[in-house]
Amino acid sequence: MKRIVMGMVALAALGLMGGVGAPAQAAEIKGEAKALNHISAEECKSCHKDIYEQWKGSMHANSTALNDPIHNAFYRQTVGDPLKEGELAGAKKNEDGTVTGGSYPSCLNCHAPNAAIDGKTKLDTMASYAEGVSCVVCHSLKSYKGINKPEGGLQLGIKAYEFSGDTLQGPGLPAAAAGKDAIEGLDGISNPHLEPVKGTYLPLDAKAVQFRTNDACMGCHDKRNNGHGVPLCSTGDEVTSKVQCQSCHMSVTNGKSDHTMGGGHNMGMLRRSMVLSVDAVPAGDTITTTVNMQNLQPHSMPTGAPFRNIFLKVSALDKDGKVVWESAKGHPMEDDPDAYLRLVLLDGDGKPTSPPMAKSRGADTRLQPFEKRALVYSIPAPGVASIKAELFYNLLWPNLQAAMKEKMPEKLHGPLLSPQSFMQAETKL
Numbered sequence: 001m002k003r004i005v006m007g008m009v010a011l012a013a014l015g016l017m018g019g020v021g022a023p024a025q026a027a028e029i030k031g032e033a034k035a036l037n038h039i040s041a042e043e044c045k046s047c048h049k050d051i052y053e054q055w056k057g058s059m060h061a062n063s064t065a066l067n068d069p070i071h072n073a074f075y076r077q078t079v080g081d082p083l084k085e086g087e088l089a090g091a092k093k094n095e096d097g098t099v100t101g102g103s104y105p106s107c108l109n110c111h112a113p114n115a116a117i118d119g120k121t122k123l124d125t126m127a128s129y130a131e132g133v134s135c136v137v138c139h140s141l142k143s144y145k146g147i148n149k150p151e152g153g154l155q156l157g158i159k160a161y162e163f164s165g166d167t168l169q170g171p172g173l174p175a176a177a178a179g180k181d182a183i184e185g186l187d188g189i190s191n192p193h194l195e196p197v198k199g200t201y202l203p204l205d206a207k208a209v210q211f212r213t214n215d216a217c218m219g220c221h222d223k224r225n226n227g228h229g230v231p232l233c234s235t236g237d238e239v240t241s242k243v244q245c246q247s248c249h250m251s252v253t254n255g256k257s258d259h260t261m262g263g264g265h266n267m268g269m270l271r272r273s274m275v276l277s278v279d280a281v282p283a284g285d286t287i288t289t290t291v292n293m294q295n296l297q298p299h300s301m302p303t304g305a306p307f308r309n310i311f312l313k314v315s316a317l318d319k320d321g322k323v324v325w326e327s328a329k330g331h332p333m334e335d336d337p338d339a340y341l342r343l344v345l346l347d348g349d350g351k352p353t354s355p356p357m358a359k360s361r362g363a364d365t366r367l368q369p370f371e372k373r374a375l376v377y378s379i380p381a382p383g384v385a386s387i388k389a390e391l392f393y394n395l396l397w398p399n400l401q402a403a404m405k406e407k408m409p410e411k412l413h414g415p416l417l418s419p420q421s422f423m424q425a426e427t428k429l
């Protein structure tokens with residue numbers, strides 16, 4: 001009988017050790033052997049200061065249940081405690097305190113990849129676990145396998161990628177390849193990744209092409225299904241045109257790509273997201289008002305988690321700026337449903353429900369990629385001097401905003417739990 005003896009490295013490369021599918025080879029950093037997924041972003045900060053600051057404020061750095069209050073609420077509801085080891089998703093708690101069934105929480109494959117690589121669930125174990133989608137997560141992606149398993153079913157997040165083991169991966173910028181003096185104070189070493197003083201810095205393979213394509217994003221951003229196969233947290237499945245995510249989400253300034261990667265949590269991004277205009281045509285007693293909206297994205301507006309939504313409010317003002325007419329009192333869902341852009345999720349009885357419970361998708365009134373849409377209002381003319389349209393972005397549906405207000409400490413409410421006005425247009429008569 002032939003015996004095959006595999007070393008640790010070979011086992012790790014096959015993904016058989018502990019974790020979900022990425023190798024845990026050791027890399028040498030400051031003379032210490034460490035697995036790449038145990039290296040904190042703090043180790044990159046001293047040289048990549050701007051990128052570090054941008055990333056630190058992004059939802060990537062705040063993607064775990066420890067730092068994202070909304071994710072925390074859903075994680076606790078569907079999985080359990082992010083501060084405990086061995087938590088399982090879908091496990092049954094028996095009366096005698098024992099647990100049956102359940103599986104490793106798949107959320108962590110995207111929301112806490114460094115912990116998922118080790119198959120761990122206690123997210124405060126080390127800095128790199130708590131950092132969520134950190135530098136080493138993206139910069140160790142070697143190639144993209146796609147989210148469809150060859151044998152059927154989905155492989156999501158880190159499971160959609162091959163990892164590089166102990167070598168950082170990068171897009172291969174001229175500065176990195178030629179070793180230009182991009183960073184001060186390195187005393188003659190132009191790129192410590194490429195000409196490492198032994199034991200000082202991590203080696204880098206600076207030609208990984210997928211950093212310039214959507215492959216760098218799609219493992220986590222294409223779509224993910226809940227237990228009933230309904231796609232949630234999705235964007236890739238909305239995109240119909242060939243367009244690079246990085247062109248908007250990682251624009252290049254001063255030769256460096258922006259790692260802010262803003263979305264619904266980012267007012268600057270929201271202000272660039274649409275075109276809004278108002279046309280008013282008075283005729284006799286009424287003003288026929290057309291509000292034009294255009295989505296500038298190759299994905300839905302809003303995109304992402306299914307509870308993201310937008311609503312439009314139209315108001316007519318008199319010459320003193322006093323409101324004399326409104327398209328809706330309060331939220332428009334009752335009085336003006338066309339002005340409420342959202343995706344509905346349905347339970348088995350066809351009633352609206354929350355993401356973990358959804359059995360199917362219902363009405364989708366969000367703007368489709370690049371869609372132009374006009375809403376027409378007949379406004380009584382007397383006393384009207386101007387007409388204003390205003391768009392509000394919401395991270396959550398109104399019922400979830402209300403429910404979270406009960407659960408979350410008041411200091412966290414702010415923009416997370418209330419409508420954010422992000423765009424206005426006005427026309428004078």
Ligand code: HEC
Pocket residue numbers: 039040041043044045046047048135136139168169170171172173174175176177182183190191192193201202204205206207
């Ligand atoms: C001692 C300074 C130093 C430290 C610490 C450092 N880097 Fe770098 N790194 C550089 C320099 C210099 C370059 C080349 C110029 C540039 O691209 O900014 C570079 C380039 C890179 C590139 C670009 C490669 C390409 O393909 O263009 C990546 C990616 C990278 N570093 C990732 C990291 C990560 C992740 C960490 C933390 C684990 C880190 N670096 C820590 C100095 C450092």
Ligand code: HEC
Pocket residue numbers: 214217221235236239243244245246247248249262263264265269270272273296297298299300301302303304305308
């Ligand atoms: C034309 C610019 C543009 C391109 C290209 C683009 N986006 Fe966006 N994206 C935006 C803007 C603006 C927003 C903020 C408005 C919104 O949430 O839709 C956004 C929001 C997002 C969000 C945030 C969702 C949330 O819940 O907060 C995600 C995720 C996202 N984009 C992923 C992608 C991916 C993946 C690609 C590539 C397939 C991509 N985007 C391409 C402009 C763009």
Ligand code: HEC
Pocket residue numbers: 041044045048051052053055056060133134135136137138139170171173211212216246250255256257258259
């Ligand atoms: C969500 C994935 C992701 C995360 C997280 C991430 N990067 Fe990047 N990084 C990229 C991509 C993609 C590029 C290439 C962008 C391009 O060339 O269009 C890149 C480019 C770079 C570069 C090349 C120089 C440049 O400006 O393009 C450096 C250096 C870098 N990243 C360092 C870091 C550091 C340090 C961190 C953590 C503080 C980090 N990255 C976190 C995806 C990521």
Ligand code: HEC
Pocket residue numbers: 059060062063064068071109110111113133137138157158216217218219220221245246249250261262263264265266
């Ligand atoms: C390893 C998985 C992973 C990869 C790879 C990844 N992301 Fe993300 N991204 C996430 C997770 C998880 C979140 C959600 C964090 C949260 O809201 O809790 C997120 C959030 C975002 C957001 C939303 C920010 C907001 O304001 O809500 C944008 C935009 C985004 N990512 C863009 C990108 C782009 C562009 C790429 C490719 C260059 C990329 N991501 C690669 C996992 C990933």
Ligand code: HEC
Pocket residue numbers: 068070071072074075078106107108109110111156157219220221223224232233234303304305306395
């Ligand atoms: C395939 C990767 C992936 C998996 C698996 C995944 N998510 Fe996400 N999730 C994302 C991405 C990407 C975003 C950010 C973009 C968006 O808003 O959809 C996100 C956003 C969220 C948000 C919104 C956070 C906010 O700040 O508003 C919640 C809540 C969430 N996910 C919960 C979960 C839970 C709970 C699980 C496990 C049951 C899970 N996700 C599994 C990729 C994933």
